[in-house]
């Protein structure tokens with residue numbers, strides 16, 4: 001039998017993880033991406049000696065699949081655990097170090113009422129009772145818990161002050177989730193993944209990881225895929241534009257690792273009605289970040305400052321990374337990354353860089369005057385669909401989507417989907433969704 005031929009559409013982290021697993025399983029794989037650089041939302045640049053992550057920047061030591069991949073790609077040294085990193089939270093009278101990961105720590109967060117804090121002691125018991133359903137690799141298994149919002153759930157079990165001062169800022173600072181509409185499953189999975197974790201970054205940003213995979217898998221850039229046609233024999237014809245020429249290629253299987261809107265456009269003709277509905281209902285939020293390079297050091301340790309929405313600032317979080325500690329920031333300098341709230345980001349997507357800089361730096365100065373210090377680098381990044389939303393009901397829709405996928409596979413359709421919108425709002429989630437799509441492809445095309 002000849003080697004099965006697979007096309008992966010999209011060179012984001014989901015597409016690359018799928019392609020890499022397929023290549024290692026002996027398949028002939030090509031990744032096609034319409035962009036001129038690989039990585040999708042994962043993207044870093046070096047600017048004035050600073051590594052600027054334009055999209056994601058923060059990982060955790062619990063990101064097992066990504067860490068495993070780094071080891072296999074001989075990039076394990078890139079993973080830099082920041083054991084001394086602090087988490088802090090802003091409130092009107094200042095910035096306090098907090099510990100959102102631990103029950104006693106939550107009780108000490110400024111603004112969490114004493115009796116609400118005491119109720120957090122119920123969390124470990126609740127987590128144990130849900131444990132069987134909360135599998136970060138198969139989030140759809142928690143569909144039966146997906147009938148309540150995070151705000152209803154946290155408000156009911158732990159009190160409103162815990163929602164606004166603990167759960168909301170904790171989840172928002174990493175996934176930009178809206179506490180009012182987010183499913184409680186998103187929050188519970190976050191707790192399951194993050195409890196006891198340590199933040200981490202990649203020493204040279206994400207460029208090395210992306211390069212390591214694209215060196216091992218054929219990746220064709222500037223290739224805009226426009227349609228997929230499924231032949232009755234099971235093969236799939238992929239139509240795309242490359243250098244202003246329309247081309248077609250026929251393969252045994254396709255993994256669509258684009259965002260949901262593009263996935264719908266490309267594969268509409270091959271989708272069942274529930275799949276169309278699922279993709280059409282996928283939502284994401286805008287992301288806007290300002291990265292500053294300061295010419296001095298004012299903190300010993302890296303620090304993530306969360307900003308509760310009730311403080312009415314345009315900022316969701318501020319990451320402070322001092323140089324000189326063996327990390328990736330030049331000695332004597334500090335990297336500051338200010339992430340805007342999703343609401344502010346959506347309203348300022350089209351604003352001029354100068355306006356964004358002025359407003360975010362002014363707001364950051366209210367948190368700590370030192371953020372307004374002399375800087376040698378400034379960078380604005382804006383991404384319209386930065387993070388997928390997992391609102392109430394989304395995990396039930398996800399479970400249905402996967403069920404329909406199984407039915408279609410059983411009928412011989414060799415079309416698979418990958419992306420963070422199918423898994424969770426992080427690189428690790430996107431990476432895992434690529435592995436899951438590859439595993440299905442391997443099982444179908446290579447049953448032995």
Ligand SMILES: Cc1cc2nc3c(=O)[nH]c(=O)nc-3n(C[C@H](O)[C@H](O)[C@H](O)COP(=O)(O)OP(=O)(O)OC[C@H]3O[C@@H](n4cnc5c(N)ncnc54)[C@H](O)[C@@H]3O)c2cc1C
Nearest residue numbers: 010012013014034040041056057058225287386420426427
């Ligand atoms: C500002 C920001 C901050 C973030 N912070 C963090 C963080 O700190 N930690 C964390 O873990 N996660 C973070 N994330 C989330 C993380 O970046 C994403 O979850 C992940 O990168 C999504 O990868 P993906 O492969 O699913 O999608 P994408 O990266 O969007 O990849 C999709 C690819 O498909 C291609 N494509 C689309 N249509 C076509 C077509 N027709 N033909 C060919 N190619 C096509 C696109 O060009 C793109 O390359 C952040 C995201 C953003 C934007």
